[in-house]
Amino acid sequence: MTTERAAAAQAAAEENTAAQQNQPVKQMHLPGQLPGQKPTPQQQNRKPILEIKHLTKQFEAFTAVNDVDLTLYQGEIFALLGSSGCGKSTLLRMLAGFETPTSGSILLDGRELIGVPPYKRPVNMMFQSYALFPYMTVKQNIAFGLKQSKLPKAQIEERVEKMLRLVHMEEYVDRKPYQLSGGQRQRVALARSLAKEPRVLLLDEPMGALDKKLREQMRLELVDIINSVGVTCLMVTHDQEEAMTMADRIAIMDKGEFLQIGGPREIYENPNCRFCAEFIGSVNIFDCHLITSNAAQSLIASKDFKNNIELTHDIDLADGMPLTIALRPEKIYISHEEPEEKTNWCEGTVENIAYLGDISIYYVRLIGGRIVCATLPNVDRFKTGLPTWDDHVYLSWDPESCIALTF
Amino acid sequence: MRVNKPAAARLVIIILTLVFLYLPIGTLIVYSFNESKMVTVWTEASLKWYGALVHDKAIIDAVGISLLIAVLTSCTAVVIGTLAAFVLVRVRSFKGESAFVLFMTAPMVLPEVITGLALLLLFVTLGNVIPFFSDRGVIAIWIAHVTFCSAYTTVVIRSRFRELDISIEEAAMDLGAGPIKVFFAIILPAIMPAEVAAFLLSFTMSMDDLVITSFIAGPDSTTLPMLIFSSVRRGLSPEINALATIIVAIVSVCTFFAWLSMTRKQKRMAADRAKAARAMLIEEKAVIEHRRLYKSKA
């Protein structure tokens, strides 16, 4: 079983690199064109399957989903990522038919879904709690949906068999949900929602009910199964790691609106706003203002250190206007020697070090008093000695590492 | 050795409680097998009062009426209770919801004389308009019993309803089952224990009700408690002892089976948990395997 999985992972990896090779080599740091990122569905010429237009849901005075547009393409895994209360679950429930939108439209294969009751929609959902029927065996659970569509018995049997094989649960056909472990329950739930061959599979916090240690494994397994079936998948999660490992595209949601839609890499490397930058991973945020900007270069002054920040691209902003610079901790170099460049560095004292084994997080207090976070792998490759407490250090970074955020 | 104080106290309390609860009933049962007509003086063992019971037509009739009313009442009260519980748990915040909750809790605590009087006056008033209500027979008693039993069935079924995971119903709907199918295939099996409990509860309450029934019942419909009450008011009689013994016996048997099914269910749950735990062990091994595989690749 495990070797099979490894082979599948290998195949997927090869496919990935092949896809990259097809792409023309382009300039870095433009949205959607980062190395290691899968091509967008449009680039793959996939067909749109689900179109959400101007979807809004209001609960009395509270707007849960606010004028959202989204297109899902055939075969992709799409994640809605946001903290609790951001409206992602409401959006999912509207697709499943458990909530009625206040306005807007949901088109599945060009057909309007609004007004269709949940039991007549060709979408299926895997619930956060899995919602397995407690009085039915694994087999009955999987067959339930097929029975509702009045398939002939033999066909139901055959489809159930197939599903059981798909999720490796053949040995447990006659067990009841309470007799299964968390991971097995999830597989049964997945098999049940895939049995009807839905046009779109909805996953509500797929790892939410699992043990932490199991999640890592189940993520990859789930993606394997979904990919092998080729179903289009929309998942909701609050766990960024989950979204990034599983999804082809991610939408970051806040207060009922999409802030950014893009591949995992794009969202991490090129956040389009301060919320997205802070939501995914950790980041140092500097309040700055623009000194000057032209096609080749932009100069930015920060309040927190004396050297300017220099970017190698244009910023569409009037000179003197405020903006925010985001800098990921792992993109900051720490050294004991003063950099030769005039820009893109600052200096401070190591205030604290958090040792995490593979890396350490350095908290460096700048001369202005501000603390900056930087991570460093715990390997002293150049034998120059790793910085330690109270060392005076210089922090520097590449111009491409800075993310300029205008809102 | 030190005496375990709480355990000793618990034992004493339990013994005293059981003596207090069962001493009167026990005496009752013992004297039902007494030959003498004197309820308090033991002469010799005999089954003669049971024989007398079987030939007492008034008692047999009363038992028949009571059983009929109890069955009708329990069925109706369970249906109303299920609807009310569904409404209270699933359909939150509708107009007049708090009034609804009040209606559903008040009959449980209201003194029976008030409820009885109120229902009687209702039937008399309605009888002026619809003659059907003037006949204060089985149907009137049935309506009265349903009214106070519904409160109890609602409470029992509601507490089970609340334990249900709404996403299970949503899952069934998501898989193509319509609302009616969802109710019968998913909800009903899940609340079945509560339905049975509610049925039994309203059955015993309907069988047992005296005050409300006395207000409602016309001269032709005498229920069992009414008969016992009037006979007890006239004086103690061993026949009542025999009847009481039968009632206690039936209730004990039912209680025993209830306890048995409860114990069995707990055992089954323990077995399920054990199975799940074993499955979890296998899963843990798989996790370790997975880690090794992916770590070695990294």
Next chain:
Amino acid sequence: MSTGFSVNMTYIRRAFQRRRKEPSMAVHNNTWRDYALIFLPYVWMLIFFLLPFLIIFKISLSVTEIAIPPYSPLVTFEEGAMQIILHLENYTSIFTDPDGTYIRSYLKSLQVAAFSTVFCLLIGYPIAWALATSKPAVRNVLFMLVIMPSWTSLVVRIYAWMTIMKKDGLINDVLMALGIIDSPIQMLQTDFAVYVGIVYCYLPYMVLPLFSALMKVDYSLIEAAYDLGCRPVKTFFSTLVPQTKNGIIAGSMLVFIPALGEYVIPELLGGKSSILIGRILWQEFFNNRDWPLASAVAITMLVILIIPIMIFYKIERREQEKLYAGK
């Protein structure tokens, strides 16, 4: 009847998250189907529960007549004009009765109900505690044993007490055999017998809510109190009582409210002195056939009971909300 539940903190936390995340749980868009479901129970309760009280109130404002039905109509038509005559005599006669029978029986009923409630609480609390702290297997059996008598007929249970409290009954026999008393004591037809009867019959209604409250108690608080040097009695009042407050109030109301109008127990066990309000109502209705007065007595009783009923209702609702949060 709930058999108690263990509260899992992670559950509650997750439930709170869920509720915030899905406002749909709190605000539901009702459909016509929901209203169809509400219809039957709601209409049933309106007709057979609310309407009767309006009728009682109406009849309490008329006077008794020898007729069928035996009371004067509230609305009459005389010479083509509609006349509404509200008779307040029934209420005034309750309060100004020269013998003070009604007032005295109300006070007596309040006294009996209050004392019975206290006795039930004093007896029921230790029982509920013993049940709640037993091993699960033993607990099931004991629970069933405590509840079982209440599933048998009420009249039968009272009858059982009549046989053992008689002059030549078991209790007197045993007491005389032990030499505690020389001659049998009169127990039947006394207030003592009424108290015994009420406590015996209503004890389960006290034990049940206390039991489910005690099942939810966080016993580590008791250990913490002991650890901080609290004495047993103080510990009981500062940890157990506050945690089981709702159970105590619910149980007390479940005993107090029905006991106030109790008819069967005082009728069979009580003497002439235990003329409780339930008996008065019964007599006025069945023996004197004075329906308006009986109605007025009932309405007065309801007015007395409004506060306890509201307390009970509040507690019920609060428990409900708590369960919603926990699920």
